[in-house]
Amino acid sequence: MKKIHLGTSRTFGHDLRSILASVRWSVGLIKTGMLGPVSSKQKKYLQIADDGIAKAVELIGRLNKVSVNKEKNAAKSKTK
Amino acid sequence: MRPNPKLNNKKKILVVDDDDNLRQSLKAGLEEQGFKIFLASDGEEGFEKAKENLPDLILLNIMMPKMDGMMTTLKLKGEKETRHIPVLIMSGIREKEERILSHNVGAADYLIKPFTTEQLLEKIHKLLLGK
Numbered sequence: 001m002k003k004i005h006l007g008t009s010r011t012f013g014h015d016l017r018s019i020l021a022s023v024r025w026s027v028g029l030i031k032t033g034m035l036g037p038v039s040s041k042q043k044k045y046l047q048i049a050d051d052g053i054a055k056a057v058e059l060i061g062r063l064n065k066v067s068v069n070k071e072k073n074a075a076k077s078k079t080k
Numbered sequence: 081m082r083p084n085p086k087l088n089n090k091k092k093i094l095v096v097d098d099d100d101n102l103r104q105s106l107k108a109g110l111e112e113q114g115f116k117i118f119l120a121s122d123g124e125e126g127f128e129k130a131k132e133n134l135p136d137l138i139l140l141n142i143m144m145p146k147m148d149g150m151m152t153t154l155k156l157k158g159e160k161e162t163r164h165i166p167v168l169i170m171s172g173i174r175e176k177e178e179r180i181l182s183h184n185v186g187a188a189d190y191l192i193k194p195f196t197t198e199q200l201l202e203k204i205h206k207l208l209l210g211k
Contacts, residue, residue: 015141017172017177021194022102027198029109 013064017057024053093206094118094135096152097124097170098144106139108156113201123147127155130162133191140187142178150185157186166207168193 004064031046038046093115095106100121107117109200118133120126124146130138138156149169156162166188171178179190189203 004106011143014172016143017193018097018099021170021172022099022105025102025197025200026107026195029105029112034108034109034197052096053194057195 013060018058020053020056023063024050090116090139091134092116092118092135093204094120094126094133094138096120096123096138096144096149097141098122099141109197110204118170123149123152123155126152130165131157131159132186134161135165137204138165138167139167139204140167142169142173142182147178150181153182153185153187168203168207 027046027049030038031043031050091114093110095103095110095117096119097103097106098121103119103121107119112119118129118135120129122144123140126138126140127147140149140152140175144152147155149171153167153169156165156167167186168180169187169190170193171182171190172193182190188207191199191203
């Protein structure tokens with residue numbers, strides 16, 4: 001059961017990171033001007049989107065840590 | 081950073097990932113950069129497409145149905161026609177063990193999702209052109 005829980009949170013993290021990868025890549029293509037000229041106003045909003053992605057990634061990392069710590073604590077209390 | 085079709089012309093990249101959005105967005109973006117792109121949605125299909133098209137580089141996800149990225153890399157490195165092709169692992173798992181394992185099975189480099197546009201293009205250029 002514990003293995004399943006850890007595996008599930010790992011899979012969620014992986015899946016969320018994959019979704020964010022396509023968003024960050026697409027935003028980046030526009031922001032860097034690879035798809036054509038970008039106005040400063042447009043850049044401002046693209047930067048907001050990029051910052052949101054960075055915050056989401058940070059949150060996934062924190063959730064993973066919480067999940068791993070919970071598993072470790074549960075294993076410790078079981079051996080006591 | 082503007083596209084450099086001269087630099088990237090005729091270089092073939094195979095993208096193997098089960099996430100359809102990522103596959104399609106990578107295809108569109110990399111074609112803008114002048115690359116020829118092939119797609120596969122799992123390890124088995126990726127292995128077959130690699131043998132069929134002999135790309136210059138393979139972008140490979142780790143967690144996929146049918147055959148995962150590690151097993152796919154092992155199979156690619158075990159085939160005479162594909163063993164020379166550099167494999168860039170794109171992983172959504174931020175664990176040191178995965179990075180070490182991907183190196184051990186023969187992957188050339190490793191990139192954690194979600195990567196930035198600059199990070200991916202830098203790795204591609206480094207692996208394709210030695211820059």
